[in-house]
Amino acid sequence: MYDFRPDPALPKPELYRQLHGAVAALTDGEPDAVANMANVAALMWAFVPDLNWAGFYRVANREGGGRELVLGPFAGRPACIRIPFGTGVCGAAAASGATQLVPDVHAFPGHIACDAASRSELVVPIARDGKVVAVIDLDSPTPARFDSEDAAGIEALAALLAGRL
Ligand code: SME
Numbered sequence: 001m002y003d004f005r006p007d008p009a010l011p012k013p014e015l016y017r018q019l020h021g022a023v024a025a026l027t028d029g030e031p032d033a034v035a036n037m038a039n040v041a042a043l044m045w046a047f048v049p050d051l052n053w054a055g056f057y058r059v060a061n062r063e064g065g066g067r068e069l070v071l072g073p074f075a076g077r078p079a080c081i082r083i084p085f086g087t088g089v090c091g092a093a094a095a096s097g098a099t100q101l102v103p104d105v106h107a108f109p110g111h112i113a114c115d116a117a118s119r120s121e122l123v124v125p126i127a128r129d130g131k132v133v134a135v136i137d138l139d140s141p142t143p144a145r146f147d148s149e150d151a152a153g154i155e156a157l158a159a160l161l162a163g164r165l
Contacts, residue, residue, distance in 0.1 A: 002026065008049040016153025019047040023157055033165040037134075038073035040161065042096045044138065045075035050148075052076055052117050053139035057083060057090050059132055069094055072134065079114040088112035093123040093135045099151050103144035115139065122146040126165065134165060 004022050006015060022043050027036045044054040055074020062068045064131045069083040069090055069104045085094040088110050093100045100123040108121075118139040126134045136154055140146065 004043065004046055006012075006047040011032075012149040012153065015047060016156065019043060019153065020156055020160065022047070024160060025035060027161070027164045030164070034073060036161065036164050040157070041073045041075050044136075044154075044157075048138065050140050050142050050145055051138055052115055052141045053079065053137065055079070055137060056134050057094070058134045059094060069135065070157070074137075076139070077115045080112055089121050089123050090135050090137055093125045094132050097127060097132050097156060099124045099155060101146055101148070101151050103146075105139075117141045119143045120145045122150055122154060124151065124154045124158045126162050128162045128165075133162070136161075146150050 006018055018105050020097030023040050026039045030036055041055045045051060048054065049057045053074060053076030057069035058066055058072045060070040067085055071079055084093050089102050089108055091102045102108045103122045105118055105121050118141065120140050120143050122138045124136045125132045126136065136158055138154065
């Protein structure tokens with residue numbers, strides 16, 4: 001049994017340091033990408049307060065050519081399955097390779113509302129050999145929930161996971 005009991009009152013850098021340690025330990029030596037994403041989604045859900053969705057979209061080849069994002073393991077409500085590159089917050093992160101920190105999802109052009117409760121969002125690409133292979137998506141019901149410390153914490157996870165997916 002894995003019993004992680006993070007203290008939500010911890011300062012963010014310490015909370016993300018502990019999350020990173022838990023992810024490093026649980027994915028160590030495990031080559032199965034789905035298993036690793038499933039455990040990391042559960043860990044993000046447990047460690048990061050005030051979320052209504054936490055999970056992954058993977059880059060996949062689209063029937064007929066091109067690439068798109070396909071839903072991966074997550075915690076939260078059932079979500080949109082396929083997202084075109086360049087569409088919504090996740091598609092913008094995948095197309096640009098850059099973290100998307102969105103304080104107000106209603107102000108983001110093309111935002112895809114999988115859960116009407118979402119008010120702010122953080123999406124971090126995971127890149128391997130210079131190519132985006134997946135994105136980490138966190139949604140919150142609180143406006144402007146995420147800041148640069150959240151982005152830095154999730155970017156560190158993305159760097160760790162690049163070799164483990
Ligand atoms: N809001 C995202 C879609 C994914 S759900 O939030 C889980 C977007 O605009 O890309």
